[in-house]
Amino acid sequence: RKEVEQDPGPFNVPEGATVAFNCTYSNSASQSFFWYRQDCRKEPKLLMSVYSSGNEDGRFTAQLNRASQYISLLIRDSKLSDSATYLCVVNPPGSNYKLTFGKGTLLTVNP
């Protein structure tokens, strides 16, 4: 099992749609989880940290299920500007904060 696995995508959705990305991780002792967003030919930028109780930031909701080792990101009312690659990122334990990235899921929001 790969350390971090994401939906392969790509996702093409119309504006206003709700889209969900899923991610699984292999190391059950992992402590920190994140969603990063990367625009074409740009650097990754932190979108959200993912907390055990789940967390929401505007149209974005992140969930963590430790029992299933599963992380999700929900985007509601998607905008054209949400088009990007979404990277699931995990910090395994004892790693000196070495982030492990999923392969990313490309989202295109169409008018």
Add this chain to the structure above:
Amino acid sequence: DTEVTQTPKHLVMGMTNKKSLKCEQHMGHRAMYWYKQKAKKPPELMFVYSYEKLSINESVPSRFSPECPNSSLLNLHLHALQPEDSALYLCASRQVGGNTIYFGEGSWLTVV
């Protein structure tokens, strides 16, 4: 705008050249990173510096040589690279004990 500054933004070098990539941050972060990213792939960790000491080297070939001259600066010295080393090189930093890693805009490297 990112608070991690990388120069140059673009670099084209021959296989016999010696060049350097530079990274600077003034956020007081004591952990700094070099990542390499190829097209349509996620970033791959190369090196981690913690308190200006190399703490992780992900079996990177010696033609890549990192240097951390002080707590604000991180360099990546390049020598005798191969065309397959062409990629986006990302510098990042983090406050020790903090959760968030901040990436620079990256340096696009082409080896000819």
